[in-house]
Amino acid sequence: MVEDKIIDKAPVTLKEQKVNDVKIKNSLNSESDKATQPPESAAETVLDPSCDEKNPRIISFQDVCQAAFMIKGGIDFTPCRRSHLSEQSGIEIFLKKEFQQYTGSFKERGARNFLLHLTPEQKKNGVVSASLGNHALGLSYHGMKLKIPVTVVMPKEAPIMKVQKCRSFGAHVLIQGEDMAAAKKIAMEISRDKKTPYVNGYDHPLIISGQGTIGLEIVEQCEGADAIVVPVGGGGLIAGIATAIKTLSPQTKIIGVESNKCPSFSKALQHGGPVYTPNLATLADGLAVPKVGCNAYATVKPLLDRMIVVKEEWIALAILRLVEMEKCVVEGAGAAGLAAILAGQLDEFKGKKVVLLVCGGNIDTTTFGRCLERGLAAEGRLMKFNVTVSDRPGGITELCRLISSIGVTIKDIMHERAWLKDIYCVEVKCVVETADFDHSQQLKKKLMENYKNVFFNEPSFAIHKSAAF
Numbered sequence: 001m002v003e004d005k006i007i008d009k010a011p012v013t014l015k016e017q018k019v020n021d022v023k024i025k026n027s028l029n030s031e032s033d034k035a036t037q038p039p040e041s042a043a044e045t046v047l048d049p050s051c052d053e054k055n056p057r058i059i060s061f062q063d064v065c066q067a068a069f070m071i072k073g074g075i076d077f078t079p080c081r082r083s084h085l086s087e088q089s090g091i092e093i094f095l096k097k098e099f100q101q102y103t104g105s106f107k108e109r110g111a112r113n114f115l116l117h118l119t120p121e122q123k124k125n126g127v128v129s130a131s132l133g134n135h136a137l138g139l140s141y142h143g144m145k146l147k148i149p150v151t152v153v154m155p156k157e158a159p160i161m162k163v164q165k166c167r168s169f170g171a172h173v174l175i176q177g178e179d180m181a182a183a184k185k186i187a188m189e190i191s192r193d194k195k196t197p198y199v200n201g202y203d204h205p206l207i208i209s210g211q212g213t214i215g216l217e218i219v220e221q222c223e224g225a226d227a228i229v230v231p232v233g234g235g236g237l238i239a240g241i242a243t244a245i246k247t248l249s250p251q252t253k254i255i256g257v258e259s260n261k262c263p264s265f266s267k268a269l270q271h272g273g274p275v276y277t278p279n280l281a282t283l284a285d286g287l288a289v290p291k292v293g294c295n296a297y298a299t300v301k302p303l304l305d306r307m308i309v310v311k312e313e314w315i316a317l318a319i320l321r322l323v324e325m326e327k328c329v330v331e332g333a334g335a336a337g338l339a340a341i342l343a344g345q346l347d348e349f350k351g352k353k354v355v356l357l358v359c360g361g362n363i364d365t366t367t368f369g370r371c372l373e374r375g376l377a378a379e380g381r382l383m384k385f386n387v388t389v390s391d392r393p394g395g396i397t398e399l400c401r402l403i404s405s406i407g408v409t410i411k412d413i414m415h416e417r418a419w420l421k422d423i424y425c426v427e428v429k430c431v432v433e434t435a436d437f438d439h440s441q442q443l444k445k446k447l448m449e450n451y452k453n454v455f456f457n458e459p460s461f462a463i464h465k466s467a468a469f
């Protein structure tokens with residue numbers, strides 16, 4: 001059982017720890033492990049007593065049940081419905097809609113569980129944490145509801161929308177650190193100096209247990225699921241869910257998914273434990289945690305059936321699909337499970353029941369717009385081309401007529417003359433909207449039949465009809 005006492009412990013400096021373990025030192029110094037060392041700015045100088053790599057804590061089913069009892073009443077029981085995408089994919093897809101929590105993600109569960117376990121003194125002094133956004137939002141909101149002061153350090157890469165929302169919940173927000181590892185280091189130092197508990201958003205046992213309550217709900221809502229696909233960042237979400245699911249429904253497969261830009265969990269599996277993995281900018285910013293939590297890793301490792309790394313482009317397309325087919329506005333992390341299906345990485349579940357954890361909806365509007373456009377371009381539903389037409393009266397009209405004759409809509413059009421050799425020609429640049437991939441091919445064929453000089457701007461990531469639905 002997770003003890004309340006765990007929150008009482010003050011962080012200790014690294015120097016106070018015996019870090020002369022020769023094996024660890026050797027492996028950190030070896031050539032092949034260079035990429036696994038954090039930059040100096042992010043190297044931990046303060047240890048979190050609740051997340052001790054040498055003594056990881058494995059959470060139990062009882063911890064999850066206790067958390068469910070504690071947070072009941074303060075958290076929404078989110079729907080888990082069969083998706084419209086089931087027909088096209090051939091997989092019985094169920095969406096657990098955690099983005100419908102008040103702050104837009106599942107993170108409220110763990111945060112509330114943690115805050116409710118504080119002593120009266122700690123509740124008065126408040127807590128400190130580091131987060132890319134969703135954990136900060138959940139913690140700030142429940143801190144406000146429970147009247148507990150919250151300080152959050154958010155890295156510079158944190159989406160602005162999330163930063164502003166935390167402030168609106170009354171949290172003290174500091175924007176510091178290049179990435180999560182650096183922000184965490186700063187928050188740990190504040191925790192040590194102010195003697196306020198540090199809330200590890202993905203690895204504290206009380207956080208993992210809180211996230212695990214989703215697993216209890218899924219068993220109730222979607223009996224006999226063949227698999228549950230869980231996006232992975234620091235690993236707390238999947239660790240909690242796996243603990244609940246493997247106790248109540250051991251035959252259900254637990255599948256983790258992460259972006260190819262931040263594959264920290266896959267790297268941890270390769271190395272046999274959490275290891276620093278440099279993260280690149282990703283649409284799935286909620287998953288950008290450079291090092292998986294040690295408690296989360298130890299808890300989920302024996303329960304995990306498979307880990308999938310999905311390409312960013314599929315995440316953009318999944319965001320588009322969820323808007324069009326489900327009317328769900330979802331952030332990259334929340335769309336990662338569907339991205340794996342679109343990419344054909346879960347084809348073995350055709351005809352089976354799969355629950356996708358749609359865990360967050362906090363996406364910047366500009367990023368959202370870009371995802372939609374990229375997704376449309378990838379499918380050929382948005383096409384860009386340059387075509388040289390006659391500059392005689394009616395030349396451009398003829399082109400427009402040809403485009404409209406097959407029901408394609410012109411979105412943008414411009415023409416130029418000055419740089420062409422042939423003075424009787426004009427180059428027309430077009431962006432058009434088509435109905436689908438086949439429609440785009442029909443237009444391509446027509447243009448090539450009617451004009452000698454046509455150049456199509458292919459998107460960096462093109463999806464052919466057969467590859468996705």
Ligand SMILES: Cc1ncc(COP(=O)(O)O)c(C=O)c1O
Binds near residue numbers: 134
């Ligand atoms: C929307 C979303 N999904 C998934 C995750 C991954 O959770 P964890 O870090 O517990 O693995 C996060 C983490 O912040 C998140 O914000």
